[in-house]
Amino acid sequence: MHKDYDVAVVGGGLLGSAIAWGLGRLGKRVAVLDEGDIAKRASRANFALVWVQSKGLGMPAYTGWTVRASEAWGKLATELKQQSGLDVALQQNGGFHLTLGEDEYAQRTQLITRMHNQAGAADYKMEMLSAAQVKTMLPLIGPEVSGGSFCPLDGHVNSLRTFRAFHTGFKRFGIDYFPEHPVSAIARSGGEFQLSTPQGEIRAAKIVLAAGNANQTLAPMVGLSAPMGPTRGQIVVTERTMPFLPHPLTTIRQTDEGTVMIGDSKEDQLDDRTLNQAVNGVMADRAQRTFPHLARLNVVRTWAGIRVMPRDGFPIYDQSETYPGAFVACCHSGVTLASNHAFDIARMVADGALEPDLVGAFSARRFDPDNAASGSGYY
Amino acid sequence: MFKRSDQDTRPSVHIVVDGASLVAREGDTVSAALLASGRDVRRLTAVSGAPRLPYCMMGVCFDCLVTIDGVGNRQGCLVPVAEGMRIEIQKGKREIGR
Numbered sequence: 001m002h003k004d005y006d007v008a009v010v011g012g013g014l015l016g017s018a019i020a021w022g023l024g025r026l027g028k029r030v031a032v033l034d035e036g037d038i039a040k041r042a043s044r045a046n047f048a049l050v051w052v053q054s055k056g057l058g059m060p061a062y063t064g065w066t067v068r069a070s071e072a073w074g075k076l077a078t079e080l081k082q083q084s085g086l087d088v089a090l091q092q093n094g095g096f097h098l099t100l101g102e103d104e105y106a107q108r109t110q111l112i113t114r115m116h117n118q119a120g121a122a123d124y125k126m127e128m129l130s131a132a133q134v135k136t137m138l139p140l141i142g143p144e145v146s147g148g149s150f151c152p153l154d155g156h157v158n159s160l161r162t163f164r165a166f167h168t169g170f171k172r173f174g175i176d177y178f179p180e181h182p183v184s185a186i187a188r189s190g191g192e193f194q195l196s197t198p199q200g201e202i203r204a205a206k207i208v209l210a211a212g213n214a215n216q217t218l219a220p221m222v223g224l225s226a227p228m229g230p231t232r233g234q235i236v237v238t239e240r241t242m243p244f245l246p247h248p249l250t251t252i253r254q255t256d257e258g259t260v261m262i263g264d265s266k267e268d269q270l271d272d273r274t275l276n277q278a279v280n281g282v283m284a285d286r287a288q289r290t291f292p293h294l295a296r297l298n299v300v301r302t303w304a305g306i307r308v309m310p311r312d313g314f315p316i317y318d319q320s321e322t323y324p325g326a327f328v329a330c331c332h333s334g335v336t337l338a339s340n341h342a343f344d345i346a347r348m349v350a351d352g353a354l355e356p357d358l359v360g361a362f363s364a365r366r367f368d369p370d371n372a373a374s375g376s377g378y379y
Numbered sequence: 380m381f382k383r384s385d386q387d388t389r390p391s392v393h394i395v396v397d398g399a400s401l402v403a404r405e406g407d408t409v410s411a412a413l414l415a416s417g418r419d420v421r422r423l424t425a426v427s428g429a430p431r432l433p434y435c436m437m438g439v440c441f442d443c444l445v446t447i448d449g450v451g452n453r454q455g456c457l458v459p460v461a462e463g464m465r466i467e468i469q470k471g472k473r474e475i476g477r
Contacts, residue, residue: 240472242473242474257426258425
């Protein structure tokens with residue numbers, strides 16, 4: 001027995017969930033094909049920042065795309081709350097990247113200058129603040145803090161609750177979610193795609209590949225490419241404490257429930273089953289030099305997770321030329337960009353065409369030998 | 380709710396709970412002393428503020444969290460009482476710097 005869909009989204013992480021939810025919101029019949037609980041989900045390795053500052057060096061379009069996402073997040077949080085009753089605790093009152101010592105301050109200043117000088121980038125009002133200026137906003141910083149950069153557009157969210165809100169929304173929109181349905185092959189005939197899974201075949205008029213690192217093997221099945229590699233990150237979580245941190249930092253944030261999250265490393269080692277305690281030690285040491293009172297708190301959890309990293313750090317969105325109706329979406333910042341995925345990418349998939357003015361710069365064609373450029377979407 | 384055994388002849392240990400003097404016995408854990416005191420020693424949880432008492436008494440459930448000698452979030456069931464120990468019933472999240 002087959003049930004046919006307008007769109008099958010391959011991948012039920014934060015990226016696939018946002019796109020699927022957005023398609024359901026537009027009244028499409030949607031199936032989400034997911035792996036099982038043992039999948040190496042980037043969605044549980046994230047640090048939950050809705051982050052703008054310092055993104056886009058080397059690709060001004062990414063700055064604009066990120067600012068757009070930041071601006072649309074409030075609408076997403078509101079719609080999720082109305083639909084699911086879940087408060088995703090979005091807070092967007094600006095965020096810091098703090099520096100320890102004069103060398104780091106100088107490096108950060110240089111980065112900000114390079115970003116400001118980049119032609120065509122959206123102005124997101126990132127500025128350097130002295131330690132004294134930072135202290136007026138974050139009174140508990142320690143003496144080693146030399147200052148930092150502040151961007152008023154930055155924020156954070158409860159990403160696990162966001163994930164749950166999307167899945168609650170699936171039910172409301174009548175989206176069919178299929179766990180334990182890894183896709184092994186994709187065929188196209190009779191104007192529809194056939195997706196092979198161990199649980200049988202799923203058929204849909206369009207497909208969106210949003211399977212994180214698995215996109216590398218899925219994309220070539222439909223004439224697309226997704227050059228990327230996984231990276232590994234660790235996060236340290238403390239016990240709950242009274243609110244002390246009114247703004248999120250790149251590497252420290254306090255959740256709405258009081259825990260302090262300390263992140264986030266970036267490692268090349270790709271085994272997420274063990275922790276590198278030396279890395280945790282550096283992260284915890286920097287956190288307590290930034291806020292000395294954190295040294296008193298107990299650590300209650302630490303974990304390692306695998307994240308997605310397109311080859312140059314920037315997102316990839318493409319529609320196949322040889323298999324029209326097949327789309328691919330990859331990105332590192334699945335939390336920050338969730339609003340764009342839910343509203344913009346979903347709309348474009350529903351309409352059958354990516355909009356060049358919004359996402360033309362993110363085609364994987366930029367990796368063609370003739371178009372090679374350098375840069376980094378991350379930091 | 381709890382009554383000490385008449386055969387318990389252990390020496391007394393004097394502690395202070397929320398400013399009030401209390402006599403415990405040598406070998407009591409903080410949680411046992413609080414439960415035996417007859418006082419209202421309910422803490423408030425960190426997120427919802429629900430009232431809780433020590434429960435498992437063996438270090439697992441974390442419902443005995445208490446401030447001991449100025450340090451928050453101690454597991455009262457794992458800490459033996461000591462002469463002069465100052466205990467505060469913790470209301471909500473651990474305080475900054477404690």
